[in-house]
Amino acid sequence: MLLSPQAEKNWEGLCSVLEDVLEDQSHRQLFAVELGSGTGQHVIRFAQKMPFITWQPSDINEESLNSIKAYIAATHAKNVQEPAHLDASEPWEQWAGLHRSSCDVIVAINLLQYSSFKTAQGVFTGAGQILRQNGLLMTYGLYAINGTITPSCNEDLDAELRKRNPEWGLPDMDVLIVSHIR
Structure with a gap:
């Protein structure tokens, strides 16, 4: 396990x-x-x-x-x-x-x-x-909001995730919402 x-x-x-x-x-x-x-x-x-x-x-x-x-x-x-x-x-x-x-x-x-x-x-x-x-x-x-990630430790996590895989990272709530309203 x-x-x-x-x-x-x-x-x-x-x-x-x-x-x-x-x-x-x-x-x-x-x-x-x-x-x-x-x-x-x-x-x-x-x-x-x-x-x-x-x-x-x-x-x-x-x-x-x-x-x-x-x-x-x-x-x-x-x-x-x-x-x-x-x-x-x-x-x-x-x-x-x-x-x-x-x-x-x-x-x-x-x-x-x-x-x-x-x-x-x-x-x-x-x-x-x-x-x-x-x-x-x-x-x-964890999510970004309108392109902003807070606090700074979450910015560090986002950078680390993107380093591990460029497709990963904290998704932006605004982008998720807009992409599914259509």
Whole structure:
């Protein structure tokens, strides 16, 4: 199993937000997809705290998929499906057999800064197709706003990410919004 100290640090806050937003729907069974599940720590914790949601973890990386499987086995999570290989930059029809209007929730945690703009476009386009009416897309991560990154430590992270891969970096909220309004 892979272990991310950052995931251990922030899962409770993220889970609290999800619980608050989904509280009025806890009387029915929901279906959620986590894009870029990474280690699997978030999806397992979310599943434990919100048993009314069936979770579909996914990732593009084989090592991450194996880690997610290990977390599922270690925790005996009943409401987490086997992880699926999913590349959000691909057309939504190729998203692990997910069907139009089949999801109540899509979660993408720290995915967009480690992805190309094509992936970000894919996340929003795919979510528009597979989310049910009134479904929820929750992204979490660091973002630029109108070209500005604050504080300076986030500028350093952006530079480091772009050095690792020129297509990565903190996405600009304004660019994401404008590109999906059309």
